[in-house]
Amino acid sequence: MTRDEFFEAYAAVVAGVGLDIRPEQEVYVRIPIEASTFTPHFVREAYRRGARYVHVEYQDQQATRARLESAPAESLAYVPPGVFGERLRLARDGGASLAVLGEDPMGLAGIDSERRGPWTRALAEAGTALRELAMKDHFPWCVISMPNPVWAKRVYPDLPPDEALDRLFDSVGHACRLDADDPVAAWKEHSRRLMAFARWLTDEGFGEFRYRGPGTDLVVGMPAGQRWIATEGVSANGITFIANLPTDEVFSAPDRQRVEGRVRSTRPLILGGTNVGIAEFTVREGRIVEAECEGDRAVLEQELDLDDSARYFGEIALVSEEAPIAELGTVFYDGLYDENAGCHLAFGNAYANCVAGGGAMEEAERRAAGLNQSMQHTDFTIGSDELEIIARRRGGGTFPLMRRGRWTQESFDAAGV
Amino acid sequence: MTRDEFFEAYAAVVAGVGLDIRPEQEVYVRIPIEASTFTPHFVREAYRRGARYVHVEYQDQQATRARLESAPAESLAYVPPGVFGERLRLARDGGASLAVLGEDPMGLAGIDSERRGPWTRALAEAGTALRELAMKDHFPWCVISMPNPVWAKRVYPDLPPDEALDRLFDSVGHACRLDADDPVAAWKEHSRRLMAFARWLTDEGFGEFRYRGPGTDLVVGMPAGQRWIATEGVSANGITFIANLPTDEVFSAPDRQRVEGRVRSTRPLILGGTNVGIAEFTVREGRIVEAECEGDRAVLEQELDLDDSARYFGEIALVSEEAPIAELGTVFYDGLYDENAGCHLAFGNAYANCVAGGGAMEEAERRAAGLNQSMQHTDFTIGSDELEIIARRRGGGTFPLMRRGRWTQESFDAAGV
Numbered sequence: 090m091t092r093d094e095f096f097e098a099y100a101a102v103v104a105g106v107g108l109d110i111r112p113e114q115e116v117y118v119r120i121p122i123e124a125s126t127f128t129p130h131f132v133r134e135a136y137r138r139g140a141r142y143v144h145v146e147y148q149d150q151q152a153t154r155a156r157l158e159s160a161p162a163e164s165l166a167y168v169p170p171g172v173f174g175e176r177l178r179l180a181r182d183g184g185a186s187l188a189v190l191g192e193d194p195m196g197l198a199g200i201d202s203e204r205r206g207p208w209t210r211a212l213a214e215a216g217t218a219l220r221e222l223a224m225k226d227h228f229p230w231c232v233i234s235m236p237n238p239v240w241a242k243r244v245y246p247d248l249p250p251d252e253a254l255d256r257l258f259d260s261v262g263h264a265c266r267l268d269a270d271d272p273v274a275a276w277k278e279h280s281r282r283l284m285a286f287a288r289w290l291t292d293e294g295f296g297e298f299r300y301r302g303p304g305t306d307l308v309v310g311m312p313a314g315q316r317w318i319a320t321e322g323v324s325a326n327g328i329t330f331i332a333n334l335p336t337d338e339v340f341s342a343p344d345r346q347r348v349e350g351r352v353r354s355t356r357p358l359i360l361g362g363t364n365v366g367i368a369e370f371t372v373r374e375g376r377i378v379e380a381e382c383e384g385d386r387a388v389l390e391q392e393l394d395l396d397d398s399a400r401y402f403g404e405i406a407l408v409s410e411e412a413p414i415a416e417l418g419t420v421f422y423d424g425l426y427d428e429n430a431g432c433h434l435a436f437g438n439a440y441a442n443c444v445a446g447g448g449a450m451e452e453a454e455r456r457a458a459g460l461n462q463s464m465q466h467t468d469f470t471i472g473s474d475e476l477e478i479i480a481r482r483r484g485g486g487t488f489p490l491m492r493r494g495r496w497t498q499e500s501f502d503a504a505g506v
Numbered sequence: 507m508t509r510d511e512f513f514e515a516y517a518a519v520v521a522g523v524g525l526d527i528r529p530e531q532e533v534y535v536r537i538p539i540e541a542s543t544f545t546p547h548f549v550r551e552a553y554r555r556g557a558r559y560v561h562v563e564y565q566d567q568q569a570t571r572a573r574l575e576s577a578p579a580e581s582l583a584y585v586p587p588g589v590f591g592e593r594l595r596l597a598r599d600g601g602a603s604l605a606v607l608g609e610d611p612m613g614l615a616g617i618d619s620e621r622r623g624p625w626t627r628a629l630a631e632a633g634t635a636l637r638e639l640a641m642k643d644h645f646p647w648c649v650i651s652m653p654n655p656v657w658a659k660r661v662y663p664d665l666p667p668d669e670a671l672d673r674l675f676d677s678v679g680h681a682c683r684l685d686a687d688d689p690v691a692a693w694k695e696h697s698r699r700l701m702a703f704a705r706w707l708t709d710e711g712f713g714e715f716r717y718r719g720p721g722t723d724l725v726v727g728m729p730a731g732q733r734w735i736a737t738e739g740v741s742a743n744g745i746t747f748i749a750n751l752p753t754d755e756v757f758s759a760p761d762r763q764r765v766e767g768r769v770r771s772t773r774p775l776i777l778g779g780t781n782v783g784i785a786e787f788t789v790r791e792g793r794i795v796e797a798e799c800e801g802d803r804a805v806l807e808q809e810l811d812l813d814d815s816a817r818y819f820g821e822i823a824l825v826s827e828e829a830p831i832a833e834l835g836t837v838f839y840d841g842l843y844d845e846n847a848g849c850h851l852a853f854g855n856a857y858a859n860c861v862a863g864g865g866a867m868e869e870a871e872r873r874a875a876g877l878n879q880s881m882q883h884t885d886f887t888i889g890s891d892e893l894e895i896i897a898r899r900r901g902g903g904t905f906p907l908m909r910r911g912r913w914t915q916e917s918f919d920a921a922g923v
Contacts, residue, residue: 112578115586122564125539129568136577142584143573147539147564151546156560160553161529167559169532171595175588 096130107231108185112139120189124235166207168215183326191235194422197362213464225441229330283319289504290317296483302476310347312459314445337412342439344459346375356470399465404435410494431472437465513547524648529556537606541652583624585632600743607651611839614779630881642858646747700736706921707734713900719893727764729876731862754829759856761876763792773887816882821852827911848889854882
C-alpha cells in the first residue's frame with residue numbers, strides 16, 4: 090500500500106464509516122501539523138460526499154510548549170472567548186467532528202506542573218459545553234491517530250526514522266483494517282460482532298465484575314439500567330457513527346460509589362504529553378484514595394484533582410487480547426491505541442448513554458443514576474494475558490466473562506457471536 | 507547565520523519593530539503550514555514581551571485546493587459565521603495581527619475560474635469589517651513572508667531544493683536587514699529616511715505624476731489633502747507599527763477619477779495563487795477599460811470585476827531601484843517582495859489615511875475625497891531602470907522625481923535625506 094493509497098483508504102473509512110458525512114453537513118477537523126499530509130485527502134472525501142464546509146484547525150504542540158514555558162503566569166488560565174466557538178456551533182447543529190491525534194506523546198514533558206495546572210483546568214472548563222454534547226452523542230464525532238515521524242520515533246526508538254515511520258504506518262493500517270480487501274465492509278463486520286457483545290451485556294445486566302491480575306484485585310459495581318456500548322453511536326440528528334477508529338472495546342460505566350480494591354495499569358499513562366509510566370491505584374467506595382506511578386506523580390495528582398469527581402471512575406471497557414493492537418504487543422504512547430490494546434478503565438466522566446435514558450437526563454439526574462460527572466476522562470489499560478474477569482449476577486451466582494484477557498467460550502456462546 | 511538565529515532575529519524584528527507587542531495584548535498569527543518552524547520562535551518572543559494570548563491559525567493551501575476542486579458548486583460561496591470571529595474581535599480591541607505569507611505562489615493554478623470566483627468574492631465580502639479596520643490602521647498589523655521549500659522551488663527552479671532554500675533564506679534575511687549587526691537599529695534608521703521622503707511629498711502636495719517607461723505612459727492625478735505614508739503607522743491605541751516587513755515604499759492614493767493612459771507591469775502578477783504574468787492596462791478617467799496579460803486573462807478579469815470599483819486605482823507607491831529587493835533582481839512571485847522591488851500601483855481599495863483626516867471619515871466621505879473604495883486591492887510593480895517620473899506642481903511647473911527608477915538628486919535634496 091503506497092502512502093497515497095493509505096490516506097485514501099483512511100479518508101474513505103473515516104468519512105464513510107466513522108462519521109458517515111452527509112450532503113450539506115459542516116465538518117470540523119482538528120489535526121496536528123505533523124499529520125498535515127492527511128488533511129487534503131480527508132477534505133476532498135468530505136466534499137465529495139457533499140459536505141457544505143470543512144473547517145480545518147491545526148494544533149501546534151511546539152507553540153503550546155512555547156506558551157507554557159514563556160507566557161506570563163497569570164495569563165496561562167486565559168481561554169479566549171472564541172476558541173471553542175465554531176466547534177461548539179457545529180456540535181449544536183449536528184456537524185461532524187474529527188479529532189486527529191498524533192502529536193509527540195512526550196511533547197510537553199518537563200513543563201512545571203504549577204504552570205501546567207491552571208492551563209489544563211481552564212481549557213477543561215471552557216470545553217464543558219462541547220464535552221457534554223459529545224458525551225451524550227449529540228453530534229457525530231470520531232477520533233483517529235495519524236502516523237507521523239515524531240510519533241513513530243517514540244514508538245520505535247531503535248529503528249532508523251524512515252523504517253520507524255513505515256512500521257507505524259503498517260501498524261496503524263492493520264489496526265484500522267485498511268489492509269482488508271474492502272476496509273469499509275471489514276469495519277461493518279467487526280462492528281456487528283462487538284455490537285452483539287454489547288447487546289448481550291446490556292440484556293444480562295450483571296451486578297458487578299471482579300478483576301484479578303498482577304497488582305490488580307478490584308470489584309466494579311454496576312448501576313441499575315446499565316447499557317453497554319460498542320462501536321456505533323447514533324447522534325441526535327440520526328447519524329450512525331463510530332467514535333473511535335480503531336475500536337475494539339465494549340464499554341459502559343460503573344456505579345461511581347461501588348468500585349473497591351487495587352488496580353495496576355499494564356501500559357504507561359500519557360497525561361497531556363507527559364509519560365508517567367505504569368500507575369497503581371487504591372480505591373475505596375469508588376474514590377481513588379492513593380495513586381502511585383513510575384514517573385512524575387505531581388502530573389498524575391494534578392489530573393486526579395482536576396475537580397471533585399476526577400478521582401471516581403467513569404468507564405469500564407472490555408477488549409479481548411485477540412484485538413489487532415493487543416496482538417502487536419507494541420506500546421503506542423497514544424490514548425486511542427493503548428486503550429484498544431486491552432481491557433481498560435477511565436477515571437473521570439461517564440458517557441451519558443451508559444444508563445438507559447441517560448442522554449436525556451440533566452447532570453444531577455445522571456449523577457443520581459450512578460454516573461460520575463467530571464471534566465476529567467482518562468483511560469488506562471489494565472488488560473493482559475494474565476487478567477481474569479468474573480461477573481456476578483444480581484440474583485447471585487457467577488459467570489466467567491474473560492480469561493487470560495480474552496472472552497471465554499461461555500461469553501461467545503451467550504453473546505451468540 | 508544558522509536557521510535558529512534567523513528565526514530568532516526575525517521574531518525579534520517582527521515582535522519588536524513590526525508590531526511592538528505590549529504586555530497583556532492579544533496577538534493573532536496566520537501562517538501557512540509550510541512555514542510552521544517559525545511559529546514557536548515568534549510565539550515565545552510575543553509571550554516574553556508579555557502578550558496575554560497568541561492565537562495561531564494555520565493556512566493549508568492543499569486543503570483549499572481540495573475544496574475548490576471537489577466541493578459542491580453551490581457551497582463555494584459559503585463562509586461560516588465564525589471564520590473571522592476571533593480575528594475581528596482582536597482587531598476591534600487593538601490586538602496585534604501578523605500575517606505570514608509563503609504558500610506556493612502557483613498553488614491554486616488551474617482552478618476553474620467559474621468555481622474560484624464565488625469563493626474569492628464571498629471571502630472578500632465576509633472580510634469587509636476586518637479590512638476596513640486594517641485600512642484605517644485601527645490595530646497594529648504586519649505582513650511578512652517566510653522562506654520554505656515550496657516557495658524556494660518557485661523562486662529558484664534551477665537549483666537543487668536545499669540550495670534553493672538556503673538561497674531564499676539569504677535573500678529574505680538581506681531584504682529584512684536581519685544580516686545587519688543590530689537588525690532592530692537598522693530598521694529604525696531605514697524607517698527614518700523613508701519617513702523623511704513621505705513628509706516632504708505630503709508637504710509638497712504635487713498635483714500629478716507622469717510615468718514613462720517601456721509600455722507605460724500614464725498620468726496619475728492626486729487628490730487634495732494627499733498624505734504620503736512610509737514604514738510606520740500608528741494604531742488607534744497609540745502603537746507605532748510597520749505594516750510590511752520588508753518595506754521600501756513611500757505611498758499614497760491617487761484621485762480615483764484622474765488616472766489616464768497606459769501602464770505595463772515589470773513583474774508578473776500573482777492573483778490568489780495563479781501567475782498571470784506581465785499585465786498591461788489601458789486607463790480612461792481612472793478606470794481600467796482594457797486589460798491584457800501573458801497568462802489566464804479570465805483570472806485577471808475576475809479580480810477586476812470583484813466589485814464596481816475594482817477597476818479604479820487605490821495606491822501609488824514609490825520604491826527606488828536601490829532597495830535591497832530591487833538589487834537582487836529576482837522575481838519572488840510574492841506580493842510583498844515583488845512590490846518592494848520597485849515603484850508600483852494597486853487597483854482596488856485605497857488606504858483611508860492617504861488623505862488628511864481619512865481615518866475618521868465614513869466610506870462615502872472617503873470616496874468624495876477621491877479615495878477609491880473596493881473589496882479589491884492588488885499591487886503590481888511598474889518600477890525598472892527605465893522608469894522616469896515627472897511630478898507637476900499644482901501651480902504649474904515640473905519636478906524630476908525619479909530617473910532610471912531611482913530618486914533624483916533633486917528629490918534627495920528636497921527631502922533632506
